[in-house]
Amino acid sequence: MAPANVSLKLLVDTKGHWVLFAEAGKDFVDFLFFMLSLPVATVITLLTKQGMVGCLGNLYKSTENLGDTYFQATTNKDALLKPKVSSYGANVPLLLPNIQSSTGQIYRCLSHENPATLAKTTSKVLNSTAANQGGYVKGAITYTIMDDLTVTPMSTILNITMLNKFKVKEVGALQERVIYLGMNEGVKLLKASLQSKTVLTVVFLTQKVGRKRSK
Numbered sequence: 280m281a282p283a284n285v286s287l288k289l290l291v292d293t294k295g296h297w298v299l300f301a302e303a304g305k306d307f308v309d310f311l312f313f314m315l316s317l318p319v320a321t322v323i324t325l326l327t328k329q330g331m332v333g334c335l336g337n338l339y340k341s342t343e344n345l346g347d348t349y350f351q352a353t354t355n356k357d358a359l360l361k362p363k364v365s366s367y368g369a370n371v372p373l374l375l376p377n378i379q380s381s382t383g384q385i386y387r388c389l390s391h392e393n394p395a396t397l398a399k400t401t402s403k404v405l406n407s408t409a410a411n412q413g414g415y416v417k418g419a420i421t422y423t424i425m426d427d428l429t430v431t432p433m434s435t436i437l438n439i440t441m442l443n444k445f446k447v448k449e450v451g452a453l454q455e456r457v458i459y460l461g462m463n464e465g466v467k468l469l470k471a472s473l474q475s476k477t478v479l480t481v482v483f484l485t486q487k488v489g490r491k492r493s494k
Contacts, residue, residue: 284372285303289456289457291455294452296480298426298484302422305414310372310374313365313414313415317364376466425479426479427478428479464482
């Protein structure tokens with residue numbers, strides 16, 4: 280993963296204490312999409328087994344504790360516990376701790392690899408400019424991210440529509456906040472995305488966690 284230098288701009292309803300939506304560039308959206316490529320076992324490791332909701336943490340622990348005697352000779356237990364992650368994550372902002380995979384570190388710097396080699400791993404034909412950008416989405420575009428992590432290209436008309444949809448009556452109660460993200464926020468985003476429909480509110484307005492939106 281690439282060194283993190285990621286920010287996003289939140290539009291917060293200070294009266295209702297929730298995030299209406301955020302505006303962000305390529306880096307943040309790349310990170311969100313990168314989370315989709317994480318194997319379940321990697322997510323469990325990142326969030327720690329104790330922090331998992333449900334029984335997946337117990338399943339992971341059982342796999343760890345089960346002796347090699349009980350696994351088939353062709354089974355690589357490390358491949359279950361430390362699965363390989365998509366190499367596309369190499370140029371995504373470093374917002375998650377470095378996790379070991381069964382074949383080494385999962386976050387590799389591809390800056391010295393031949394771009395043509397990287398392009399061959401894609402299922403689509405990319406031009407050289409797009410390939411050099413790395414990550415998933417195109418740069419030079421601002422994206423709107425909803426509280427539930429719905430991602431769309433930003434447009435003024437869309438943002439006005441959202442204000443109408445949320446029935447915002449007091450524009451003076453709206454506040455823009457610029458947030459800079461590090462690994463702590465990255466892990467919180469991953470965890471909240473598995474547990475909540477109001478991810479941005481949960482992560483960035485932590486003192487209001489569990490509070491419902493005003494309607």
